[in-house]
Structure formats: structure tokens, C-alpha cells
Amino acid sequence: MDFRLSEEQEFFKQTVADTVDRLIMPKVEEIDRTDEFPWDLWREFTGLGYLGMRYPEDIGGMDADPVTCMLFYEELARASVGFAQSVTMNMLMGTYFLFRFGDDAIKERCLLPALRGEKVATICFTEDQSGSDIGATRTNAKKVDGGWVINGTKNWITNGPLADFATVLATTDPTKGAKGLNFFLVEKGTPGFSPGQVMHKLGCRGTVTGELVFEDVFVPDQNLLGEEVGKGVIYLTEILNEVRCMTGALAIGVARTALADAVEYAQKRVAFGRTIGEYQLIREKFARIAVEMEASRLMVYSAAWKIGEGQNPRNEAMMAKYHATEMCLMAVDEVTRIYGANGFAEEYGPQRYFRDARFLLYGGGTHEVLKNFLGKEVLAGRWRS
Amino acid sequence: MRIVVLAKEVPDLEAQVRVVNGGAALEVEKRRGLNFFDEIAVEQAVQLKQAQGASVLAVSAGAGTGVEALRRALAMGAETVLLVDDPALDGADPLTVARALAAAARREGFDLVLAGKQATDDEAGLVGPMVAELLGVPCVTGVTALEMEGDVLRVSREVEGGRETLRVSLPAVLTVEKGLAEPRVPAVMGVMKAMKAQISRVTLEELGAVTFPPLVLVGYSGAPARPPVTMLEGEPATVAADLARLLREKAKVL
Numbered sequence: 001m002d003f004r005l006s007e008e009q010e011f012f013k014q015t016v017a018d019t020v021d022r023l024i025m026p027k028v029e030e031i032d033r034t035d036e037f038p039w040d041l042w043r044e045f046t047g048l049g050y051l052g053m054r055y056p057e058d059i060g061g062m063d064a065d066p067v068t069c070m071l072f073y074e075e076l077a078r079a080s081v082g083f084a085q086s087v088t089m090n091m092l093m094g095t096y097f098l099f100r101f102g103d104d105a106i107k108e109r110c111l112l113p114a115l116r117g118e119k120v121a122t123i124c125f126t127e128d129q130s131g132s133d134i135g136a137t138r139t140n141a142k143k144v145d146g147g148w149v150i151n152g153t154k155n156w157i158t159n160g161p162l163a164d165f166a167t168v169l170a171t172t173d174p175t176k177g178a179k180g181l182n183f184f185l186v187e188k189g190t191p192g193f194s195p196g197q198v199m200h201k202l203g204c205r206g207t208v209t210g211e212l213v214f215e216d217v218f219v220p221d222q223n224l225l226g227e228e229v230g231k232g233v234i235y236l237t238e239i240l241n242e243v244r245c246m247t248g249a250l251a252i253g254v255a256r257t258a259l260a261d262a263v264e265y266a267q268k269r270v271a272f273g274r275t276i277g278e279y280q281l282i283r284e285k286f287a288r289i290a291v292e293m294e295a296s297r298l299m300v301y302s303a304a305w306k307i308g309e310g311q312n313p314r315n316e317a318m319m320a321k322y323h324a325t326e327m328c329l330m331a332v333d334e335v336t337r338i339y340g341a342n343g344f345a346e347e348y349g350p351q352r353y354f355r356d357a358r359f360l361l362y363g364g365g366t367h368e369v370l371k372n373f374l375g376k377e378v379l380a381g382r383w384r385s
Numbered sequence: 386m387r388i389v390v391l392a393k394e395v396p397d398l399e400a401q402v403r404v405v406n407g408g409a410a411l412e413v414e415k416r417r418g419l420n421f422f423d424e425i426a427v428e429q430a431v432q433l434k435q436a437q438g439a440s441v442l443a444v445s446a447g448a449g450t451g452v453e454a455l456r457r458a459l460a461m462g463a464e465t466v467l468l469v470d471d472p473a474l475d476g477a478d479p480l481t482v483a484r485a486l487a488a489a490a491r492r493e494g495f496d497l498v499l500a501g502k503q504a505t506d507d508e509a510g511l512v513g514p515m516v517a518e519l520l521g522v523p524c525v526t527g528v529t530a531l532e533m534e535g536d537v538l539r540v541s542r543e544v545e546g547g548r549e550t551l552r553v554s555l556p557a558v559l560t561v562e563k564g565l566a567e568p569r570v571p572a573v574m575g576v577m578k579a580m581k582a583q584i585s586r587v588t589l590e591e592l593g594a595v596t597f598p599p600l601v602l603v604g605y606s607g608a609p610a611r612p613p614v615t616m617l618e619g620e621p622a623t624v625a626a627d628l629a630r631l632l633r634e635k636a637k638v639l
Contacts, residue, residue, distance in 0.1 A: 048571075
């Protein structure tokens, strides 16, 4: 058992950390304050070429293994979960099905520009009555001569209102629930495809999240992203483990920044003649954050390593997402308490970490859904300690 | 034009450093990278490569260290790197390091050697000028501007109250100061190249570099703890009177 990163991975992590510190960190407060998508930062950062890192080199990628990708996601979230979500949308969910099933023209027109940051990608799952319950998807695609006609409304779409193209989950057979779903590519400018309301969020400000509306949107046959009708959910499972580990890595990133700020604060802030870091109840908070963070890191990176080894660590990826996100929520909460009333002030970072971290609860499955599934797995003997 | 950049690997500026073993050694957190000023040298070299078609070789010297620094140089655009890796370089003094680097530059060939004006760990600022002396070429330190004028360089450096501009014929050694060039954020192509690169290594013996320990480390001592701060409160006139009294009686500076 060897838990070390390779020398190359160490170098990569340090390089990304430096890049994040120089380009993103100085802008995060302004992004949060203005709640505007940071186009200049987007162009500058995506221009470096990281967006394709998990894809093969011949399409501009790095062919990076999942562990290396997690290092990237973690460093990104150290600065901003919101910006990380916009970036990772182009890196993974928003482009994967184009890479996997798109024809050459689709790859040329959408995938490659998205990996260069020239186009913004998104993926649409959520609707007003479906989220984790993916089988309840009501957006539908009807077969017509030469293609499909899509109708429905999607919400909570990260990058949605900005997106140049969207991978849309729609049912092709409403009687089959989760077994009647497929992914379709819909490009900006297609008649009937329009952005709806923009959501006003508690955190992750600057990331534009909103509705996408499909009214009799015709797409040609080649925009069905998948070889077989009704297999959408099966294709989705190809990246679901990675998505869940990624959310865990983002959670670790946020918690690291919160912890680093709190360490500095606790060593400076004086109460009753001593720095607050000298009080046991404050130290207990640091101990708990450190312990849970260490556990989260082991879980996220071990699950990611298994993905890279070609295994299907479905349960471990769920556990990693669940544990790391809960760790993060606990950590950002404790850090606001370490800051006392200053944790409630916009002039300090903790309130932002506290707000941003909440968004990690939902992607990759709510914890209620994940725990229900995991409990069932344990009871069915499919997971053993 | 062939440019050799001297690239030292140093502890990260935020790495924790403690004096241990009663002053006999330093315990340094293992976060290492390319020296801040050497990064500027690499950037300048890469800009010359892009503008003049120069070739850039980054050289580091260490005992099992230097790989991180050289990978950073590769990521930024250096074409090749060389690590002088030898146990004799463990904690070596500036002259030993300069002999190693000068021998490497001589073997590899150079028109211009660029180095940071100092390293952020020991801040000695000796290696660049020593390499110039060992190579028998001119040296300008603390360069803040540089341009090619035919086959000579026009360089500037900050001096008290102004700026000094010099023409330097090649080959030469320049040490660079903050302000000369803004180090780039490496793009992924460079990062990939750096990750995959096999780092060429050479020993002091292979370079024929003569070393001996002309300096012997006696020990370290930490900076003295800062004396406690006294805050004076009250009406301005009272505070001023108290301050004057403390400066006279306690600090004894009045």
C-alpha cells in the first residue's frame, strides 16, 4: 500500500496551487460581491489549457488519471467553489457525452472549443419535480423524421444561461422511468431553446445558475448522444463515480482555506490575555477539522485511485462525497465560531466559505439519497467492513 | 544564442523554518520550489528565446534536490535542464555551488548566463558573480531591464537615486532583479512537458569540478523574540507625555 503522490503529481499540484493563488485568489472577493460571471478570469484561466486534462492528448488533453484530476479540483476550490463549478462543467459533465458519442462535426464545433474555454458547456438534469429522482424527468424527446423534438424546462443549470451548448437529459419513453432516458446535444441559437430565470443563490456567487427552456426544439439524429435509446442512465454511470469524488475534492479545497484562515486568526486574536488558540475548546475544533479532513482525503483519493485502476467504486465514491461534504460543512461552521462575531461579517472570509460550501450538498446526489442507497447496500451484503 | 539559467531550488517562502539541535541545524518544512529571482531569470530567458530564437538550458545544483525547480523552468519554457546532483553539494557553500554551475555551463556552452540576484533562503547573492569570475566573463548584477543591440546587450540596473545603463558584450553573466520580467503562469502544455521530462543528472566528478569546503557552518540562531508591545491609552497630551517618558527612561533613545 503506497499512499504517496508521484513526484510528477507533486509537481502538478504545486504548479496548479501557484496558478490558483496568482490568478483566482485575488479575485474571489470581488466575484462574490458583484455576483457577476468573471469573464476576464475565465478567459485567462481557461487559456492555460487545463480544461481538457482528463481527455486524451490528441484532442488537447493531458490524459490525466483521476487522482491527478482530484488534485486539480481541490486546488481550484481552495479559491472558489463557484468558479470551480463553472470550470469543471466544461471539463467533465458538460463535455463527456460529446467526447463519448459526438461525431467529428460535433467534436469540432462544440467539444474542442469548450476544452479551450472558447465555448461554455453545461449539462441539464434537474427539473422542478426531479433531481436525485432522475426517473421522474419530464423533459421529453419525440422521434420525428431526421431527428428529435424536445420539450420541457430544466432548472438549477450551472452555466445554463451562458452556455453555448447543453447536454440535455430527456425521456424518450415516459413509461419506462429511468430506463427511458437519453442525452441530447442542444446548441445555442437552436429555435425554441432559450434561457429562463436566473437563480439567486446563497453562495457560489458569480456562477450563473438558472433555467433552460425547450419549446419544440428540433435536433438532428446525430445529436442523440448515445448508441442506444433508453441507455442514458447507464452512460451516466460511466462518470458518476468521478463526479462524486470531484465534489469531495472540492469540499476538501474549501475546508483547507477555511482552516488556514482560522489557524492564522486563532494565533492572533487575543481574549483574556491569551491568543484564542491557547484555549482547549478552540483547539478541539482544530483537531476535529483536521481529523475529518484527513479521513475525507483518504476516502476521496482512494476512490479516485480505484476509478483510475478500472474498478467501479460506486459505494466508495458515494461515501467519499458524503463524508467530505459533511466534513466541509462542519469545518466552515466551526471556523465561523472560531472567528466569533467576525465570522458573521462580510469583511472576513468565513461567511463566504459557509455559504459556498452548502452548494456541495446537492451535486452527485443529496446525502439523504446517498445514505439510503448505502444503507441498502450494507443490508444486502454488498458492502462489507 | 545559447542561454544558461541558474535555477536554485529553495524552501517555499511560506515554509516553516525552525532552528533545531541547539543551533546545529535547521528543520525546514518540505515545500520547495524555484527561487523567486531565478524564476524571473527563466522568464527573461524564455522571452529572449521567443524573440531571438535563443536556446534555454536551466541548470540546478543540489544533493538530491533541484528537480522541482527544474520542472518549473521546463513548464515555463526552458527546452532542456541539467541537474548537478552530488552528495558533496549537501549544504555546500556558495563557492562550491558556483564551481559546479560554472563547470556545467562551460561543458554545455553558453553565450549568456542568467541567474537571480540572490536566493530567498540564504540571501547571499554570491553564486552569480562567482560563476562569472570562474568563467572569466563580465558580470552585471541586479539587472532590471535588458535588450539586445546587435550582438551586445544593453542592460540597466537600479542605483541610488537613479538608473545605470551599460552595454555588455557576450558571453556574460547577468543576475536579475525584481521588475525585469513578470514570470508567466505556465500553460498546460509546458506543465505536461515538465511532468514527463526525464531530468538529466551529472555528478561533480563527471563535470571535473573541484570542490573543497572553504566555509564551515558553525550554527544557526533564531531571531530574538520581539519584546512585548506597550499600548498607551488616554488623552493625546497624556499619551504624548507618557511616550516621551518611556522613550527617555525605558528605551533610552532621548
